[in-house]
Amino acid sequence: MPTNSAYQVCINPTCRKTFDVQEVHSGCPACGNLLDVAYDWNKLPVPKSLRDFEARWSTQQNPLDYSGVWRFRDLLRFASDDQIVTIGEGQTQLRPSNSVAKYVGVNDGNLLLQYEGLNPSGSFKDNGMTAASTHARMVGAKMTACASTGNTSASLAIYGGATGLFDVAVFVGSGKIAFGKLSQALDYGAATLQIQGDFDDALKQVRDVCAREKIYLCNSVNPFRLEGQKSIMYRVLEGLNWEAPDWIVVPGGNLGNSSAFGKAFAEMKELGLIKRVPRLAVINAAGANTLHQLFNQQSVRWNDGHTDDAKIDTFFAEMDRDNRRASTLATAIEINRPVNLKKCLRALAVCDGVVREVSDDDILDAKAKVGAGGFGCEPASAASVAGAKLLREQGIIAPSERVVCILTGHQLKDPNATVGYHSSRPGEIDEKLKSAGITEVKFPNRPIQVANDLEKILSVLRDLG
Numbered sequence: 001m002p003t004n005s006a007y008q009v010c011i012n013p014t015c016r017k018t019f020d021v022q023e024v025h026s027g028c029p030a031c032g033n034l035l036d037v038a039y040d041w042n043k044l045p046v047p048k049s050l051r052d053f054e055a056r057w058s059t060q061q062n063p064l065d066y067s068g069v070w071r072f073r074d075l076l077r078f079a080s081d082d083q084i085v086t087i088g089e090g091q092t093q094l095r096p097s098n099s100v101a102k103y104v105g106v107n108d109g110n111l112l113l114q115y116e117g118l119n120p121s122g123s124f125k126d127n128g129m130t131a132a133s134t135h136a137r138m139v140g141a142k143m144t145a146c147a148s149t150g151n152t153s154a155s156l157a158i159y160g161g162a163t164g165l166f167d168v169a170v171f172v173g174s175g176k177i178a179f180g181k182l183s184q185a186l187d188y189g190a191a192t193l194q195i196q197g198d199f200d201d202a203l204k205q206v207r208d209v210c211a212r213e214k215i216y217l218c219n220s221v222n223p224f225r226l227e228g229q230k231s232i233m234y235r236v237l238e239g240l241n242w243e244a245p246d247w248i249v250v251p252g253g254n255l256g257n258s259s260a261f262g263k264a265f266a267e268m269k270e271l272g273l274i275k276r277v278p279r280l281a282v283i284n285a286a287g288a289n290t291l292h293q294l295f296n297q298q299s300v301r302w303n304d305g306h307t308d309d310a311k312i313d314t315f316f317a318e319m320d321r322d323n324r325r326a327s328t329l330a331t332a333i334e335i336n337r338p339v340n341l342k343k344c345l346r347a348l349a350v351c352d353g354v355v356r357e358v359s360d361d362d363i364l365d366a367k368a369k370v371g372a373g374g375f376g377c378e379p380a381s382a383a384s385v386a387g388a389k390l391l392r393e394q395g396i397i398a399p400s401e402r403v404v405c406i407l408t409g410h411q412l413k414d415p416n417a418t419v420g421y422h423s424s425r426p427g428e429i430d431e432k433l434k435s436a437g438i439t440e441v442k443f444p445n446r447p448i449q450v451a452n453d454l455e456k457i458l459s460v461l462r463d464l465g
């Protein structure tokens, strides 16, 4: 049975306690650290080459082969086929964009966008939620829950609504959730609790609730969710004819994605499926830059699992003492207490990674460039492009290197940010953006006011031409 060859294991090297795959934990019961899903690869039919997965392109009438997550199920074999919950997630694309390449400063053909906004709920979160929902079904859960800045709740809600397997409760902060995301949770029928507080507060509440009641927690502390998110990297390799790029650039919020990417590469290397691991760049928004501060200013490293916990604890204690709250227009990464911090440090060690922070001004300009190139995304996603540009300017990324930026969420998630940006002009910023701290917009595409009159309309169009 496949499930015997998968288990859960504590990431702390001085603990390494293991747990059955049927157990439900949001952290190690012995030491409180995060858990991994691990595999006894010797007992599993692992493909000899990544190319072997191509056979599944021709059997797409099987929902498991259609799914962009589960067609790679041999690399996340914690469930048997009949337990898998899928709604056709992961039909996403890796596309080159030369206009974005030019903006970032790399050669034509070297900038690729992994467009995860094409998932059923419009963000990469579906890659993880299909896996978490599968585990929830394995353990007989009746209700699933999460805290969210918006996309996690939209994703969990769609899995509840589309499968009818679970009731769903989502906890959102009362502040800045983008309307597209809130509307999804409501429309998919999730019980939507608006907690008076921010994301970090909502997460603490939902963790306590799930510890008290038999409710299944689907935040990224859930190690099964991250197994699904590994598939984003499998699809990037698939899009590059199974060759690793030089760089993967991803926005960092709760750091689940970056953690999953590092695990995917470590496993593929161990299994001899890839020769070279790409470098990883994790990009924080300047208003939510915990990883940047710990990694670059305090030099906190994975260190084979012996992280400097005293330094980390002091950092968070000072954050609480000064009541420092995350604040960025990139609401999906407006998180000051990233739960997957240690796993992300591990990923940075595996992938010789770097961390940067970018301003909201730079994020929105990068977003406009992504949109003009035909691949709309939400603000948080554009942090990847702004980060790649910064790393290019700093000479860390070379023009000849191949760079993949992960576009984590769809443009229509947050139309207010987009319309606000394009309605601004240099020196005259949209009121909402201004109060959120935006000082400059470089590429607005303003709507043109024109009278309801054919001649005047024609004269406007002629002036454009």
Ligand SMILES: *Cc1c(COP(=O)(O)O)cnc(C)c1O
Binding pocket: 123, 124, 125, 151, 152, 220, 251, 252, 253, 254, 255, 256, 257, 258, 332, 333, 378, 380, 381, 408, 409, 410
């Ligand atoms: C969740 C989310 C992120 C942050 O990902 P983490 O795994 O939490 O670091 C970034 N962008 C979008 C659009 C998201 O929904």
Ligand SMILES: [Zn+2]
Binding pocket: 010, 011, 012, 015, 016, 017, 028, 029, 030, 031, 032, 033
């Ligand atoms: Zn432990």
